[in-house]
Amino acid sequence: MIRKFASILSLGLLATVAHAAEGIDTAALFSASLTGLDGQPVAMERFRGRPLIVNFWARWCAPCREEIPELVRLDAAQGADGIEVIGVAIEEADKLEAVRDFAKTYNMSYPVFLAAKDGIPLMKALGNPQAGLPFTVYIGRDGKPTGSKMGVVRRADLEASAQALLR
Structure with missing residues:
Protein backbone atom coordinates (compact mmCIF):
# COMPACT_ATOMS: atom_id res chain seq x y z
CA MET A 1 0.00 0.00 0.00
CA ILE A 2 2.83 2.42 0.88
CA ARG A 3 4.62 1.58 -2.36
CA LYS A 4 1.43 2.19 -4.36
CA PHE A 5 0.93 5.55 -2.62
CA ALA A 6 4.56 6.50 -3.30
CA SER A 7 4.09 5.63 -6.99
CA ILE A 8 0.92 7.71 -7.19
CA LEU A 9 2.62 10.59 -5.38
CA SER A 10 5.64 10.32 -7.67
CA LEU A 11 3.46 10.32 -10.79
CA GLY A 12 1.62 13.36 -9.50
CA LEU A 13 4.86 15.20 -8.92
CA LEU A 14 6.13 14.22 -12.36
CA ALA A 15 2.94 15.49 -13.95
CA THR A 16 3.34 18.79 -12.09
CA VAL A 17 7.00 19.06 -13.05
CA ALA A 18 6.35 18.15 -16.71
CA HIS A 19 3.53 20.70 -16.96
CA ALA A 20 5.80 23.41 -15.62
CA ALA A 21 8.23 22.90 -18.54
CA GLU A 22 6.23 25.23 -20.79
CA GLY A 23 7.84 28.63 -21.40
CA ILE A 24 11.35 27.57 -20.42
CA ASP A 25 14.12 28.69 -22.80
CA THR A 26 17.16 26.53 -22.04
CA ALA A 27 19.09 28.20 -24.87
CA ALA A 28 19.53 31.16 -22.51
CA LEU A 29 21.28 28.93 -19.98
CA PHE A 30 23.54 27.23 -22.50
CA SER A 31 24.56 30.54 -24.06
CA ALA A 32 25.39 32.11 -20.67
CA SER A 33 28.83 32.52 -19.19
CA LEU A 34 28.80 32.63 -15.39
CA THR A 35 31.60 33.15 -12.87
CA GLY A 36 33.00 30.09 -11.11
CA LEU A 37 34.08 30.12 -7.48
CA ASP A 38 37.65 30.47 -8.73
CA GLY A 39 36.66 33.83 -10.27
CA GLN A 40 36.98 32.55 -13.83
CA PRO A 41 34.19 32.67 -16.45
CA VAL A 42 32.56 29.34 -17.26
CA ALA A 43 30.54 28.73 -20.41
CA MET A 44 27.36 26.91 -19.44
CA GLU A 45 27.50 25.21 -22.85
CA ARG A 46 29.89 22.72 -21.24
CA PHE A 47 26.92 21.22 -19.34
CA ARG A 48 24.87 20.53 -22.47
CA GLY A 49 24.13 16.83 -22.99
CA ARG A 50 23.83 16.06 -19.27
CA PRO A 51 20.69 15.81 -17.16
CA LEU A 52 20.74 18.97 -15.04
CA ILE A 53 19.15 20.32 -11.91
CA VAL A 54 19.86 24.05 -11.97
CA ASN A 55 19.13 25.78 -8.67
CA PHE A 56 19.05 29.58 -8.33
CA TRP A 57 19.68 30.85 -4.80
CA ALA A 58 21.13 33.66 -2.70
CA ARG A 59 22.95 33.73 0.63
CA TRP A 60 20.29 35.97 2.22
CA CYS A 61 17.43 33.66 1.14
CA ALA A 62 16.28 31.52 4.12
CA PRO A 63 14.29 29.05 1.94
CA CYS A 64 17.40 28.64 -0.24
CA ARG A 65 19.44 27.64 2.80
CA GLU A 66 16.70 25.18 3.76
CA GLU A 67 16.85 23.28 0.47
CA ILE A 68 20.64 23.14 -0.03
CA PRO A 69 21.14 19.99 2.10
CA GLU A 70 18.65 18.12 -0.12
CA LEU A 71 20.51 19.25 -3.24
CA VAL A 72 23.81 18.13 -1.70
CA ARG A 73 22.25 14.75 -0.84
CA LEU A 74 20.87 14.33 -4.36
CA ASP A 75 24.20 15.29 -5.89
CA ALA A 76 25.95 12.63 -3.83
CA ALA A 77 23.31 9.99 -4.58
CA GLN A 78 22.68 10.69 -8.29
CA GLY A 79 26.06 11.92 -9.48
CA ALA A 80 27.01 8.41 -10.55
CA ASP A 81 23.85 8.31 -12.70
CA LEU A 122 18.40 34.19 -16.94
CA MET A 123 15.76 33.18 -14.39
CA LYS A 124 13.10 34.96 -16.44
CA ALA A 125 14.18 33.14 -19.61
CA LEU A 126 13.99 29.87 -17.70
CA GLY A 127 10.35 30.43 -16.79
CA ASN A 128 10.49 32.54 -13.63
CA PRO A 129 8.98 35.91 -14.65
CA GLN A 130 8.89 37.17 -11.05
CA ALA A 131 12.55 36.23 -10.53
CA GLY A 132 11.71 34.78 -7.12
CA LEU A 133 14.03 32.55 -5.10
CA PRO A 134 14.68 29.74 -4.70
CA PHE A 135 14.03 28.57 -8.25
CA THR A 136 14.99 25.23 -9.75
CA VAL A 137 14.92 24.05 -13.38
CA TYR A 138 15.22 20.44 -14.56
CA ILE A 139 16.80 19.90 -17.98
CA GLY A 140 17.17 16.57 -19.78
CA ARG A 141 20.17 15.27 -21.72
CA ASP A 142 18.51 16.54 -24.89
CA GLY A 143 18.66 20.10 -23.54
CA LYS A 144 14.89 20.28 -23.20
CA PRO A 145 13.29 21.28 -19.92
CA THR A 146 11.38 18.65 -17.99
CA GLY A 147 10.08 21.14 -15.44
CA SER A 148 10.78 23.78 -12.86
CA LYS A 149 9.82 24.72 -9.34
CA MET A 150 9.49 28.05 -7.63
CA GLY A 151 10.09 27.68 -3.90
CA VAL A 152 11.84 25.12 -1.74
CA VAL A 153 12.56 21.80 -3.43
CA ARG A 154 11.92 18.87 -1.14
CA ARG A 155 13.30 15.36 -1.30
CA ALA A 156 10.15 14.08 -3.05
CA ASP A 157 10.43 16.84 -5.70
CA LEU A 158 14.05 15.95 -6.39
CA GLU A 159 13.48 12.19 -6.46
CA ALA A 160 10.59 12.54 -8.93
CA SER A 161 12.61 14.92 -11.09
CA ALA A 162 15.64 12.63 -11.02
CA GLN A 163 13.48 9.74 -12.25
CA ALA A 164 12.20 11.91 -15.11
CA LEU A 165 15.72 13.08 -15.99
CA LEU A 166 17.08 9.52 -16.16
CA ARG A 167 14.46 8.24 -18.60
Missing part, protein backbone atom coordinates in the same frame (compact mmCIF):
# COMPACT_ATOMS: atom_id res chain seq x y z
CA GLY A 82 25.03 11.40 -14.55
CA ILE A 83 22.67 13.97 -13.03
CA GLU A 84 24.51 17.21 -12.46
CA VAL A 85 23.34 19.69 -9.84
CA ILE A 86 24.37 23.28 -10.56
CA GLY A 87 23.99 26.13 -8.08
CA VAL A 88 23.58 29.63 -9.49
CA ALA A 89 24.04 32.35 -6.90
CA ILE A 90 22.21 35.58 -7.59
CA GLU A 91 25.16 37.60 -6.36
CA GLU A 92 27.49 40.22 -7.79
CA ALA A 93 31.11 39.40 -8.65
CA ASP A 94 32.38 41.45 -5.68
CA LYS A 95 30.68 38.88 -3.39
CA LEU A 96 32.77 35.99 -4.71
CA GLU A 97 34.62 35.42 -1.43
CA ALA A 98 31.35 35.45 0.57
CA VAL A 99 29.71 33.01 -1.85
CA ARG A 100 32.76 30.75 -1.73
CA ASP A 101 32.63 30.73 2.10
CA PHE A 102 28.89 30.08 2.04
CA ALA A 103 29.29 27.15 -0.37
CA LYS A 104 31.99 25.67 1.88
CA THR A 105 29.88 26.13 5.04
CA TYR A 106 26.91 24.38 3.40
CA ASN A 107 29.09 21.60 1.92
CA MET A 108 27.92 22.43 -1.59
CA SER A 109 29.80 19.68 -3.41
CA TYR A 110 28.29 20.56 -6.78
CA PRO A 111 29.42 23.35 -9.13
CA VAL A 112 28.42 26.82 -7.91
CA PHE A 113 28.46 29.91 -10.11
CA LEU A 114 27.76 33.61 -9.64
CA ALA A 115 25.26 35.04 -12.08
CA ALA A 116 25.78 38.74 -11.25
CA LYS A 117 23.73 41.02 -13.53
CA ASP A 118 22.74 38.08 -15.74
CA GLY A 119 20.91 36.23 -12.96
CA ILE A 120 17.51 37.91 -13.15
CA PRO A 121 17.25 37.81 -16.97
Whole structure:
Protein backbone atom coordinates (compact mmCIF):
# COMPACT_ATOMS: atom_id res chain seq x y z
CA MET A 1 0.00 0.00 0.00
CA ILE A 2 2.83 2.42 0.88
CA ARG A 3 4.62 1.58 -2.36
CA LYS A 4 1.43 2.19 -4.36
CA PHE A 5 0.93 5.55 -2.62
CA ALA A 6 4.56 6.50 -3.30
CA SER A 7 4.09 5.63 -6.99
CA ILE A 8 0.92 7.71 -7.19
CA LEU A 9 2.62 10.59 -5.38
CA SER A 10 5.64 10.32 -7.67
CA LEU A 11 3.46 10.32 -10.79
CA GLY A 12 1.62 13.36 -9.50
CA LEU A 13 4.86 15.20 -8.92
CA LEU A 14 6.13 14.22 -12.36
CA ALA A 15 2.94 15.49 -13.95
CA THR A 16 3.34 18.79 -12.09
CA VAL A 17 7.00 19.06 -13.05
CA ALA A 18 6.35 18.15 -16.71
CA HIS A 19 3.53 20.70 -16.96
CA ALA A 20 5.80 23.41 -15.62
CA ALA A 21 8.23 22.90 -18.54
CA GLU A 22 6.23 25.23 -20.79
CA GLY A 23 7.84 28.63 -21.40
CA ILE A 24 11.35 27.57 -20.42
CA ASP A 25 14.12 28.69 -22.80
CA THR A 26 17.16 26.53 -22.04
CA ALA A 27 19.09 28.20 -24.87
CA ALA A 28 19.53 31.16 -22.51
CA LEU A 29 21.28 28.93 -19.98
CA PHE A 30 23.54 27.23 -22.50
CA SER A 31 24.56 30.54 -24.06
CA ALA A 32 25.39 32.11 -20.67
CA SER A 33 28.83 32.52 -19.19
CA LEU A 34 28.80 32.63 -15.39
CA THR A 35 31.60 33.15 -12.87
CA GLY A 36 33.00 30.09 -11.11
CA LEU A 37 34.08 30.12 -7.48
CA ASP A 38 37.65 30.47 -8.73
CA GLY A 39 36.66 33.83 -10.27
CA GLN A 40 36.98 32.55 -13.83
CA PRO A 41 34.19 32.67 -16.45
CA VAL A 42 32.56 29.34 -17.26
CA ALA A 43 30.54 28.73 -20.41
CA MET A 44 27.36 26.91 -19.44
CA GLU A 45 27.50 25.21 -22.85
CA ARG A 46 29.89 22.72 -21.24
CA PHE A 47 26.92 21.22 -19.34
CA ARG A 48 24.87 20.53 -22.47
CA GLY A 49 24.13 16.83 -22.99
CA ARG A 50 23.83 16.06 -19.27
CA PRO A 51 20.69 15.81 -17.16
CA LEU A 52 20.74 18.97 -15.04
CA ILE A 53 19.15 20.32 -11.91
CA VAL A 54 19.86 24.05 -11.97
CA ASN A 55 19.13 25.78 -8.67
CA PHE A 56 19.05 29.58 -8.33
CA TRP A 57 19.68 30.85 -4.80
CA ALA A 58 21.13 33.66 -2.70
CA ARG A 59 22.95 33.73 0.63
CA TRP A 60 20.29 35.97 2.22
CA CYS A 61 17.43 33.66 1.14
CA ALA A 62 16.28 31.52 4.12
CA PRO A 63 14.29 29.05 1.94
CA CYS A 64 17.40 28.64 -0.24
CA ARG A 65 19.44 27.64 2.80
CA GLU A 66 16.70 25.18 3.76
CA GLU A 67 16.85 23.28 0.47
CA ILE A 68 20.64 23.14 -0.03
CA PRO A 69 21.14 19.99 2.10
CA GLU A 70 18.65 18.12 -0.12
CA LEU A 71 20.51 19.25 -3.24
CA VAL A 72 23.81 18.13 -1.70
CA ARG A 73 22.25 14.75 -0.84
CA LEU A 74 20.87 14.33 -4.36
CA ASP A 75 24.20 15.29 -5.89
CA ALA A 76 25.95 12.63 -3.83
CA ALA A 77 23.31 9.99 -4.58
CA GLN A 78 22.68 10.69 -8.29
CA GLY A 79 26.06 11.92 -9.48
CA ALA A 80 27.01 8.41 -10.55
CA ASP A 81 23.85 8.31 -12.70
CA GLY A 82 25.03 11.40 -14.55
CA ILE A 83 22.67 13.97 -13.03
CA GLU A 84 24.51 17.21 -12.46
CA VAL A 85 23.34 19.69 -9.84
CA ILE A 86 24.37 23.28 -10.56
CA GLY A 87 23.99 26.13 -8.08
CA VAL A 88 23.58 29.63 -9.49
CA ALA A 89 24.04 32.35 -6.90
CA ILE A 90 22.21 35.58 -7.59
CA GLU A 91 25.16 37.60 -6.36
CA GLU A 92 27.49 40.22 -7.79
CA ALA A 93 31.11 39.40 -8.65
CA ASP A 94 32.38 41.45 -5.68
CA LYS A 95 30.68 38.88 -3.39
CA LEU A 96 32.77 35.99 -4.71
CA GLU A 97 34.62 35.42 -1.43
CA ALA A 98 31.35 35.45 0.57
CA VAL A 99 29.71 33.01 -1.85
CA ARG A 100 32.76 30.75 -1.73
CA ASP A 101 32.63 30.73 2.10
CA PHE A 102 28.89 30.08 2.04
CA ALA A 103 29.29 27.15 -0.37
CA LYS A 104 31.99 25.67 1.88
CA THR A 105 29.88 26.13 5.04
CA TYR A 106 26.91 24.38 3.40
CA ASN A 107 29.09 21.60 1.92
CA MET A 108 27.92 22.43 -1.59
CA SER A 109 29.80 19.68 -3.41
CA TYR A 110 28.29 20.56 -6.78
CA PRO A 111 29.42 23.35 -9.13
CA VAL A 112 28.42 26.82 -7.91
CA PHE A 113 28.46 29.91 -10.11
CA LEU A 114 27.76 33.61 -9.64
CA ALA A 115 25.26 35.04 -12.08
CA ALA A 116 25.78 38.74 -11.25
CA LYS A 117 23.73 41.02 -13.53
CA ASP A 118 22.74 38.08 -15.74
CA GLY A 119 20.91 36.23 -12.96
CA ILE A 120 17.51 37.91 -13.15
CA PRO A 121 17.25 37.81 -16.97
CA LEU A 122 18.40 34.19 -16.94
CA MET A 123 15.76 33.18 -14.39
CA LYS A 124 13.10 34.96 -16.44
CA ALA A 125 14.18 33.14 -19.61
CA LEU A 126 13.99 29.87 -17.70
CA GLY A 127 10.35 30.43 -16.79
CA ASN A 128 10.49 32.54 -13.63
CA PRO A 129 8.98 35.91 -14.65
CA GLN A 130 8.89 37.17 -11.05
CA ALA A 131 12.55 36.23 -10.53
CA GLY A 132 11.71 34.78 -7.12
CA LEU A 133 14.03 32.55 -5.10
CA PRO A 134 14.68 29.74 -4.70
CA PHE A 135 14.03 28.57 -8.25
CA THR A 136 14.99 25.23 -9.75
CA VAL A 137 14.92 24.05 -13.38
CA TYR A 138 15.22 20.44 -14.56
CA ILE A 139 16.80 19.90 -17.98
CA GLY A 140 17.17 16.57 -19.78
CA ARG A 141 20.17 15.27 -21.72
CA ASP A 142 18.51 16.54 -24.89
CA GLY A 143 18.66 20.10 -23.54
CA LYS A 144 14.89 20.28 -23.20
CA PRO A 145 13.29 21.28 -19.92
CA THR A 146 11.38 18.65 -17.99
CA GLY A 147 10.08 21.14 -15.44
CA SER A 148 10.78 23.78 -12.86
CA LYS A 149 9.82 24.72 -9.34
CA MET A 150 9.49 28.05 -7.63
CA GLY A 151 10.09 27.68 -3.90
CA VAL A 152 11.84 25.12 -1.74
CA VAL A 153 12.56 21.80 -3.43
CA ARG A 154 11.92 18.87 -1.14
CA ARG A 155 13.30 15.36 -1.30
CA ALA A 156 10.15 14.08 -3.05
CA ASP A 157 10.43 16.84 -5.70
CA LEU A 158 14.05 15.95 -6.39
CA GLU A 159 13.48 12.19 -6.46
CA ALA A 160 10.59 12.54 -8.93
CA SER A 161 12.61 14.92 -11.09
CA ALA A 162 15.64 12.63 -11.02
CA GLN A 163 13.48 9.74 -12.25
CA ALA A 164 12.20 11.91 -15.11
CA LEU A 165 15.72 13.08 -15.99
CA LEU A 166 17.08 9.52 -16.16
CA ARG A 167 14.46 8.24 -18.60
